Amino acid sequence: MLNTAVPSTxxxxxxxxxxxxxxxxxxxxxxxxxxxxxxxxYDVVGATMKLFCHDTDLPDRPCCSLDSVNDARRVxxxxxxxxxxxxxxxxxxxxxxxxxxEEYARGRTPIPCVxxxxxxxxxxxxxxxxxIDARWVATGHYARVVNGELFRGSDPAKxxxxxxxxxxxxVLDRLLLPVGDGTKQQTRAAAHAVGLEVIAEKxxxxxxCFVPDGDHTRIIARELGADTPALAxxxxxxxxxxxxxxxxxxxxxxxxxxxxxxxxxxAPMFVVAIRPAERTVVVGPRDALLGRGLLAREVNWLVDxxxxxxxxxxxxxxxxxxxxxxxxxxxxxxxxLALQLPIPAITPGQSLVMYDxxxxxxxxxxxxxxxxxxxxxxAVAS
Amino acid sequence: xxxCPDPYSRPEPLIFRTMSEPIYMDHSATTPVxxxxxxxxxxxxxxxxxxxxxxHRWGREARVALDEARxxxxxxxxxxxxxxxxxxxGTEGDNLAVLGCWHAAxxxxxxxxxxxxxxxxxxxxxxxxxxxEGADERILEVTPDGVVSHDSATKLIDDTVALxxxxxxxxxxGVIQPVPELARLAHEHGALFHTDAxxxxxKVDVDAASVPFDMLTIxxxxxxxxxxxxxxxxxxxxxxxxxxxxxxxxxGRRPGTENVAFxxxxxxxxxxxxxxxxxxxxxxxxxxxxLQGLILDRVPxxxxxxxxxxxxxxxxxxxxxxxxxxxxxMALDLAGVACSGGSACQSGSTLPSHVLVALGxxxxxxxxxxxxxLGALTTDECVDRVGEIFPxxxxxxxxxxxx
Numbered sequence: 001m002l003n004t005a006v007p008s009t010x011x012x013x014x015x016x017x018x019x020x021x022x023x024x025x026x027x028x029x030x031x032x033x034x035x036x037x038x039x040x041x042y043d044v045v046g047a048t049m050k051l052f053c054h055d056t057d058l059p060d061r062p063c064c065s066l067d068s069v070n071d072a073r074r075v076x077x078x079x080x081x082x083x084x085x086x087x088x089x090x091x092x093x094x095x096x097x098x099x100x101x102e103e104y105a106r107g108r109t110p111i112p113c114v115x116x117x118x119x120x121x122x123x124x125x126x127x128x129x130x131x132i133d134a135r136w137v138a139t140g141h142y143a144r145v146v147n148g149e150l151f152r153g154s155d156p157a158k159x160x161x162x163x164x165x166x167x168x169x170x171v172l173d174r175l176l177l178p179v180g181d182g183t184k185q186q187t188r189a190a191a192h193a194v195g196l197e198v199i200a201e202k203x204x205x206x207x208x209c210f211v212p213d214g215d216h217t218r219i220i221a222r223e224l225g226a227d228t229p230a231l232a233x234x235x236x237x238x239x240x241x242x243x244x245x246x247x248x249x250x251x252x253x254x255x256x257x258x259x260x261x262x263x264x265x266x267a268p269m270f271v272v273a274i275r276p277a278e279r280t281v282v283v284g285p286r287d288a289l290l291g292r293g294l295l296a297r298e299v300n301w302l303v304d305x306x307x308x309x310x311x312x313x314x315x316x317x318x319x320x321x322x323x324x325x326x327x328x329x330x331x332x333x334x335x336x337l338a339l340q341l342p343i344p345a346i347t348p349g350q351s352l353v354m355y356d357x358x359x360x361x362x363x364x365x366x367x368x369x370x371x372x373x374x375x376x377x378x379a380v381a382s
Numbered sequence: 383x384x385x386c387p388d389p390y391s392r393p394e395p396l397i398f399r400t401m402s403e404p405i406y407m408d409h410s411a412t413t414p415v416x417x418x419x420x421x422x423x424x425x426x427x428x429x430x431x432x433x434x435x436x437x438h439r440w441g442r443e444a445r446v447a448l449d450e451a452r453x454x455x456x457x458x459x460x461x462x463x464x465x466x467x468x469x470x471x472g473t474e475g476d477n478l479a480v481l482g483c484w485h486a487a488x489x490x491x492x493x494x495x496x497x498x499x500x501x502x503x504x505x506x507x508x509x510x511x512x513x514x515e516g517a518d519e520r521i522l523e524v525t526p527d528g529v530v531s532h533d534s535a536t537k538l539i540d541d542t543v544a545l546x547x548x549x550x551x552x553x554x555x556g557v558i559q560p561v562p563e564l565a566r567l568a569h570e571h572g573a574l575f576h577t578d579a580x581x582x583x584x585k586v587d588v589d590a591a592s593v594p595f596d597m598l599t600i601x602x603x604x605x606x607x608x609x610x611x612x613x614x615x616x617x618x619x620x621x622x623x624x625x626x627x628x629x630x631x632x633x634g635r636r637p638g639t640e641n642v643a644f645x646x647x648x649x650x651x652x653x654x655x656x657x658x659x660x661x662x663x664x665x666x667x668x669x670x671x672x673l674q675g676l677i678l679d680r681v682p683x684x685x686x687x688x689x690x691x692x693x694x695x696x697x698x699x700x701x702x703x704x705x706x707x708x709x710x711x712m713a714l715d716l717a718g719v720a721c722s723g724g725s726a727c728q729s730g731s732t733l734p735s736h737v738l739v740a741l742g743x744x745x746x747x748x749x750x751x752x753x754x755x756l757g758a759l760t761t762d763e764c765v766d767r768v769g770e771i772f773p774x775x776x777x778x779x780x781x782x783x784x785x
Contacts, residue, residue, distance in 0.1 A: 045716065131713055132709070132712050132716055
């Protein structure tokens with residue numbers, strides 16, 4: 001498939017008084033999104049989703065704490081729009097946090113933000129929008145919606161389209177992403193320009209919001225019990241099966257990881273596979289990480305599903321330079337792609353996102369790499 | 383002028399521009415300060431700023447105002463002036479009653495603290511705290527309409543009980559408890575009796591001379607006084623340990639420089655509440671019943687909580703099957719109707735209302751509870767409009783849910 005022409009900066013004509021529900025984290029992106037929509041003449045309603053409750057308050061978190069709710073409320077007051085706190089703790093816990101732990105237990109490396117977008121933001125939030133007769137929903141994501149299709153954000157450094165492949169296609173007809181046309185600098189400048197000094201220079205959250213200290217094993221232990229096999233001791237083996245060390249839980253590892261591995265090899269060693277059934281972490285040299293194809297499941301198309309033989313560009317992780325690929329199999333919610341160039345560390349549980357230039361075609365959850373040099377043992381393992 | 387934003391230059395919220403006057407249906411959360419109350423307080427933010435403990439003219443003036451305020455509140459409660467203690471509000475009053483009484487009684491060997499599962503959290507949390515300190519916490523049963531079960535009371539109240547605390551009018555559903563009967567029962571066993579009358583005062587006849595409660599809590603901002611002031615009735619001779627330690631203000635029961643202005647405001651608000659009590663009951667009851675009728679006519683399967691029990695006239699709590707209150711409250715607010723789900727103190731909590739759970743309300747209905755509370759700002763027109771808006775939003779929410 002050829003790249004479609006990238007549309008010029010999409011401008012949403014001011015739909016006078018049409019109501020839009022904006023998901024507001026209290027951060028600069030969603031605050032400016034709300035401010036822009038107010039300026040465009042929408043009837044804007046702000047909402048902050050309360051997704052989880054920390055056992056103890058963590059004061060310095062930039063995101064998702066009660067402070068964020070308060071910041072969002074202040075911004076809305078300043079903009080003269082109503083603000084609500086939506087309690088989504090139980091759904092978030094079920095759809096995102098639980099799944100996060102279970103994916104690690106399956107030896108995979110999940111991206112909870114993808115599931116949060118798919119379920120929490122673009123299913124549950126849309127439902128709330130229906131409840132208040134809001135024609136539109138909006139977020140502060142750096143991506144663009146044009147004519148019912150999703151595109152990468154204009155700022156390549158900030159583009160968040162990778163995390164948005166799972167949203168229901170029907171949502172694209174009512175989704176507004178007001179900051180996706182600009183850069184982060186422009187967003188901050190806009191925040192100053194409209195007087196949102198409170199949040200204009202807030203730091204960005206980099207971690208997973210419910211894992212604020214970066215230690216995901218705490219969440220796994222809490223969800224699955226401290227005695228879960230995912231956090232139990234197991235062998236580290238090389239590709240030929242020889243045991244070279246021991247680990248404290250395979251959930252501490254991800255494909256491509258070097259940290260926490262034994263040394264003493266002639267070449268640097270990386271995690272190349274995780275086999276939960278045997279609690280084994282498999283290590284190998286750098287070129288054992290290279291995959292020439294991959295299989296993905298739970299595929300969601302944001303365009304009419306492409307036929308086998310189509311050419312696309314794919315990303316298997318955020319910020320990765322897209323690589324050309326051919327769709328060699330597509331059935332139900334499963335696709336398989338052959339890559340034109342090998343990609344290192346194709347990781348089960350991460351997202352495959354398919355692009356046509358800047359246009360997001362769809363995505364899925366990576367089931368496994370294929371065409372890896374050590375393909376056979378991996379395939380057996382999975 | 384610098385870059386400091388002028389707080390008064392903020393745009394008027396859009397929501398208020400796009401519709402007719404919004405309707406405040408949340409008087410159980412708080413009430414506007416009455417003009418008479420505001421006026422009564424004003425001199426104390428100006429020339430009459432003295433500390434009532436000072437010996438000079440400013441102090442004397444403040445002291446006289448405070449004493450008069452105390453006397454006036456006492457009169458409103460059928461009490462003597464030394465039986466009234468000013469507090470910061472309902473939570474402090476409830477804590478002082480429960481913990482102050484428990485700390486005094488535990489040395490006597492009375493370990494039992496009896497309360498209901500539908501109390502305000504200020505009582506429940508204080509009782510839990512006492513339980514951590516060794517008290518024997520006993521929770522009375524309530525009927526599905528929210529009235530304390532007589533059998534449960536006779537079973538749980540015995541000679542080892544230090545205090546029985548039962549709220550007079552429930553803040554979420556408006557149900558009135560048989561306070562005189564329960565107070566007598568407590569006394570038969572030598573126990574003290576406290577009632578949280580925060581929602582009752584100004585609605586039911588609160589008279590310490592005829593009802594044998596030992597302690598009673600009221601709060602200013604539920605009756606047209608400001609937030610941050612309340613009062614406790616403490617019957618003469620009631621043993622009570624203070625919560626705060628400091629100076630000798632209020633006989634040491636409540637040290638700290640008294641909030642003279644707010645005490646004066648509370649006194650004025652209390653007098654107005656008593657003066658208009660009967661007429662306001664009649665007015666609010668008619669409005670509440672009409673609102674209830676309008677809603678039930680158009681949403682016949684709505685469940686009114688506490689319907690079978692005596693209710694104070696200002697609270698209407700109902701659940702609509704299949705409708706989540708969070709979305710409904712948003713839609714109501716956007717349509718200009720301000721009310722709450724359960725109590726304002728619990729907002730943001732995922733847990734269903736402990737009051738409705740205690741009543742045995744079905745889980746799907748506890749998630750859909752909406753409390754509308756009427757008061758000074760409620761007019762016929764408000765009721766007509768809410769009676770039209772509420773069913774419309776419910777039906778629309780159901781249409782969406784079914785689609």
